[in-house]
Amino acid sequence: MADRLSRALALIDAANVADPKGEALVYGQRMSEELARLVPAASEVLQVAARGQHVERWLLPRSDYPEGKVGYLDWRREQGRRHGLRVAAIMAEAGFPDSDCERVGILLRKEGIKRDPEVQALEDVICFVFLKWYFSPFAAERDAEQTLDIVRKTARKMSAEGRARVLKEFDLPEPLAGAFRGE
Template structure:
């Protein structure tokens, strides 16, 4: 691993270690970043440096933009998600520039973190597939325990729509889903 990539990953981890929210005895954002990197390594072992950095920085300092500061409902949620993407991109791009990456390389990561190019850009799509796998592997069951069957079904359908055909096929081969939820991942 290059020294500059390691420096960026270390800076992301240092920022995320300050997350006041704890999950599994670790700061939530730090744990999420390590899960993203592990899942990226498993699903896309030949990922570019830019994709590796984007995966680790996906939730950098996520706690700093509270959902409660945005209006209730879908429009407020989408505004919060968009603001999060811009926030994550700005921080990670700055860390990359500070550590010797070019503006073009930083902007590539910024596009990934802002989700610009889902279904059109292979690396943006790979990042989205990793995000979905991390959600399904570590966050879906706790989420499902708190919500209605209808809401769960809707979230699963939205998750499947964001994924590539290859990602959906892997979900079906790696997860045991009830038939009604598995149907969302079938091509």
């Protein structure tokens, strides 16, 4: 069992080493670290989904899609579809059964967010990784209103437990903290 998990994670890392910006490997490792911390009893499929959440993301640049919300959402949907297929192929190569390969696609496409506990756990981990490592530089490039809008969107995607944990673990200024309280 553990051998197939280790193999799948190593194959994802090997794919992400090719990232020209060198970000994908670190991102995947951060996802795995946060998952282990937040969801210590995560299934193997969830562990693989977390590590592969942005596998080879650079192969489909955001610039290939139109500016604006519609273009962004189309790009994100296509990324989720591609990640699901790529990680499923990696899992098959590592020896996972077809049912697990199908399941990872559901997680990576975020089908059933707010209804499927594993999809929601993955989304919470994604949000924690964003807040912990990427939020500050992201916010530095935006005005206060844009930043607050993104924080509200992030909070809405999270579970109640995830939002409560954010409030305990991060020292957020008002009104950003209010977004996690539902204000």
